[in-house]
Amino acid sequence: xxxxxxxxxxxxxxxxxxxxxxxxxxxxxxxxxxxxxxxxxxxxxxxxxxxxxxxxxxxxxxxxxxxxxxxxxxxxxxxxxxxxxxxxxxxxxxxxxxxxxxxxxxxxxxxxxxxxxxxxxxxxxxxxxxxx
Amino acid sequence: xxxxxxxxxxxxxxxxxxxxxxxxxxxxxxxxxxxxxxxxxxxxxxxxxxxxxxxxxxxxxxxxxxxxxxxxxxxxxxxxxxxxxxxxxxxxxxxxxxxxxxxxxxxxxxxxxxxxxxxxxxxxxxxxxxxxxxxxxxxxxxxxxxxxxxxxxxxxxxxxxxxxxxxxxxxxxxxxxxxxxxxxxxxxxxxxxxxxxxxxxxxxxxxxxxxxxxxxxxxxxxxxxxxxxxxxxxxxxxxxxxxxxxxxxxxxxxxxxxxxxxxxxxxxxxxxxxxxxxxxxxxxxxxxxxxxxxxxxxxxxxxxxxxxxxxxxxxxxxxxxxxxxxxxxxxxxxxxxxxxxxxxxxxxxxxxxxxxxxxxxxxxxxxxx
Numbered sequence: 371x372x373x374x375x376x377x378x379x380x381x382x383x384x385x386x387x388x389x390x391x392x393x394x395x396x397x398x399x400x401x402x403x404x405x406x407x408x409x410x411x412x413x414x415x416x417x418x419x420x421x422x423x424x425x426x427x428x429x430x431x432x433x434x435x436x437x438x439x440x441x442x443x444x445x446x447x448x449x450x451x452x453x454x455x456x457x458x459x460x461x462x463x464x465x466x467x468x469x470x471x472x473x474x475x476x477x478x479x480x481x482x483x484x485x486x487x488x489x490x491x492x493x494x495x496x497x498x499x500x501x502x
Numbered sequence: 503x504x505x506x507x508x509x510x511x512x513x514x515x516x517x518x519x520x521x522x523x524x525x526x527x528x529x530x531x532x533x534x535x536x537x538x539x540x541x542x543x544x545x546x547x548x549x550x551x552x553x554x555x556x557x558x559x560x561x562x563x564x565x566x567x568x569x570x571x572x573x574x575x576x577x578x579x580x581x582x583x584x585x586x587x588x589x590x591x592x593x594x595x596x597x598x599x600x601x602x603x604x605x606x607x608x609x610x611x612x613x614x615x616x617x618x619x620x621x622x623x624x625x626x627x628x629x630x631x632x633x634x635x636x637x638x639x640x641x642x643x644x645x646x647x648x649x650x651x652x653x654x655x656x657x658x659x660x661x662x663x664x665x666x667x668x669x670x671x672x673x674x675x676x677x678x679x680x681x682x683x684x685x686x687x688x689x690x691x692x693x694x695x696x697x698x699x700x701x702x703x704x705x706x707x708x709x710x711x712x713x714x715x716x717x718x719x720x721x722x723x724x725x726x727x728x729x730x731x732x733x734x735x736x737x738x739x740x741x742x743x744x745x746x747x748x749x750x751x752x753x754x755x756x757x758x759x760x761x762x763x764x765x766x767x768x769x770x771x772x773x774x775x776x777x778x779x780x781x782x783x784x785x786x787x788x789x790x791x792x793x794x795x796x797x798x799x800x801x802x803x804x805x806x807x808x809x810x811x812x813x814x815x816x817x818x819x820x821x822x823x824x825x826x827x828x829x830x831x832x833x834x835x836x837x838x839x840x841x842x843x844x845x846x847x848x849x850x851x852x853x854x855x856x857x858x859x860x861x862x863x864x865x866x867x868x869x870x871x
Contacts, residue, residue, distance in 0.1 A: 407530060407730070408537040410822040411799050411829070413851075429851065431799040433536040433822050434529070434730060455797075 372494050373400040375466055379442070379481060380490035386466065387442040387473075389481055396442055397469040398430065398461065401494050406432040409458045414450040414471065421445065421473075423480050428470055430461065442484060445475040506553035507646050507708030515726055523618035525554040528728040536730035540824040543694055543735055547652035547719050548727035552700070553708055556620035556642040558627065560611045564635030569603060569611055571771050572630060574754055574763040580605045585673045585689050587762055589754045590626070591773030595780065597748035599623050602691060604675055612687075616744050630772075646708030650715055651698030651735075653868065654722035659699055661718045663688065667699070672869050682714045693732065695739025695867040738823040738830070740791070740863020746802055746818045747789060752834055755780050757818075758789050758862065789818060790839050791862040792831040792846055796855035800831035805849040808840075817848060823864055830864050831857065 378386040384402035387394050403409065413429040421427045421441040428439035449472040454460060460468040475481070485493065503526045512519065517528025528551075530536045542548055560569060570577050573588040580586050584605055590598040599619040604612035615623045620642055627638055650659055659667045664680040665688065675689035684707045692698035703711050716724060733743070742748055747757045754763050755777055765778040794800055800820030805813045815835030823830045831848060840846050840859045847854040 408535050411797060413798065431822070433734060433824070436799065436801065 372404065372498070373466070374487050374491050374494065376487050378466070379484035379486065381440065381442045381484060382493060383440045385439060385442050387481075387484065389475065389478075392474060393448065394443065394445070394473040394475050395469045396471055396473060398439060398465050399490075400465055401497070402437075403462050403465045406430060406434065406437050408433045409461045412454045412458050412461065412470070414454070415447050417447050417450060419447045421447065423477075431458075439470065441473070443473065443475045443480045444477050445473045448472045448474050504554070506551050507705055508551045508553065508648075508712045511709060511712050512551065512726070517726070517728065520729070522554070522729055525617060527551065527554065528726075529730045530728040531726055534725055536728070536734060537824045539725055539727045539731035540734050542723065542725045543652045543696060543727060543731065544825050545653070546723040546725075547650065547654040547658055548694075548725055548731070549712070549715050549719065550649040550651065550727050550732055551647075551708075551712065552649050553646040553705075554617035555647055556615040556617060556623065556640070557645045557647075557702065558613045558615065558624070559639045559641055560613060560636060561609060561638075562634075562636040563609055564632060565609050565611055566605075567769070568630075568632060568636045569613070570767070570769055572627070573601070573603065574771060574773070574777070575603075576764045576767050577603055577605070578768075582607055583675055583677075585675055585691055587673075589748070589759065589762055590623070591753065591771070591777065592750065593772060593776070595753040595773045595776030596750040597744060597753060598626050600742065600744050600748060602689075604687075604689065606677065619744065644705050645702050646705050646711065647700060647702050648708070648711055648715060649692055649694075649698060649700045650719075651692045651694040651696050651727075652724075653697060654719065654724070655696070655698040656870070658715065658719040658722050658724060659688075659701075662714055670699075672697075672871050681711060684711055684714075686711070690870070693741055694735040695741065695863065695865050695869075696735075697868055697870045734821060734824060737819050737821060737832075738825055738863070738865040739867050740865070743819060747832060747834075752789075752818070753777060753780065756785055756788055756834065785837055787815060787834055787836045788839050789832050789834045789862075790846070791860045791864060792833055792848070792857040793826075793860045793864075794829040794831065794848065794855055794857040796857070798848070798850040798853075798855040799829045800848040800850065800855070800857070804831075806831075806833040806835050807847040807849055807854055809845065809847070811847075811854060813849075814846075820848070825865055830860075832862070
């Protein structure tokens with residue numbers, strides 16, 4: 371079963387984000403890590419970089435190929451998860467505990483356009499049905 | 503899309519099916535994944551469905567002479583029931599395909615070609631066919647094939663095969679074996695860098711062969727293996743892939759497989775004058791192996807650069823090698839190429855990532871000679 375925690379918001383590109391006041395933390399979903407397969411390297415952005423919602427700013431490399439990861443919201447990269455540096459497989463093990471980037475969102479209203487857990491679960495269900 | 507006879511078994515085993523050159527085949531299985539499958543072949547055994555490969559028979563009094571004109575290696579040294587690796591070149595010295603030549607007798611051969619190239623090869627053969635003395639037949643859709651690979655392959659096959667597999671030499675075959683009760687062609691060949699066998703049976707017997715080998719291999723820890731690990735295994739073992747190390751313009755000498763190119767072969771072959779000249783004048787570019795020291799994963803098509811940032815070539819294959827736990831690349835670069843221990847850079851998303859040139863193959867092959 372694909373795990374979809376209830377306390378997060380999601381994108382159609384399979385990123386998750388949790389906003390807590392002025393800061394957000396984001397990563398890739400269980401569906402994403404499963405589709406990518408064994409993850410071997412994560413290319414994280416520079417701290418301080420300004421990104422727009424939907425901009426590709428992280429690359430997750432798996433044994434199959436390179437996968438772009440898009441920012442769920444606009445803002446500034448505040449912190450990157452250095453733990454992934456020597457242990458990218460952590461993303462396969464638990465993609466929710468092992469976040470990618472902390473962001474300072476610049477436009478709180480953008481959160482409204484993200485998927486809630488129910489809507490994301492429906493999307494995943496449709497994709498899984500297609501792949502059957 | 504075309505399906506092999508083992509399609510249902512792949513789906514039932516959790517195969518993640520993808521389009522591979524018009525064939526619906528598993529890239530990996532859900533319960534294992536590419537990395538686990540790769541390591542399982544290196545340490546135990548793996549079973550690959552390679553029924554998509556092309557098989558073409560060549561018969562007639564002039565069969566040997568005709569094949570010799572098309573391929574780079576010297577097939578006149580072959581004995582009956584030997585297998586030989588060959589490359590088929592264009593007039594300009596590029597590559598049409600690489601293939602295995604199985605000799606039954608001086609008048610009968612089996613050619614095993616890449617799945618993606620069956621039609622192209624068939625056209626190439628047909629164009630070059632003499633008026634008489636040679637009959638070719640495409641038996642690809644009548645022939646299922648499984649590759650049993652890994653250190654336990656011999657023990658597994660011995661359980662179910664009628665012949666003495668231990669006595670079988672590397673790159674030989676028999677057409678008088680039965681596996682279970684299935685009549686089969688069995689060769690001691692493969693595409694992983696491990697010891698192993700490739701087994702050809704009638705198309706409709708594919709599922710039976712598959713189940714039989716998985717059952718026999720259970721006690722040895724066998725796993726079914728998808729296309730993902732097939733590629734990472736061959737890459738790590740330094741085996742070329744047509745369309746990557748060989749292309750219309752990258753020939754076999756530049757790719758580093760001159761051992762299989764007999765430029766002075768009697769009777770000549772298509773592409774021989776160009777390859778002979780390349781050899782005499784020296785190669786303008788060559789494929790080298792690279793271990794990436796900086797972080798990143800090199801991929802096919804990326805550019806290779808020298809210290810000054812000048813582009814000197816391209817990556818032909820690249821990726822993570824599970825047995826080495828390193829990111830590696832094969833790069834076709836202009837000569838003089840950097841030597842072992844020297845640096846070469848790969849441009850990954852506009853950033854130059856440093857690597858060290860290392861010997862090929864990356865993984866020492868474990869063939870049983």
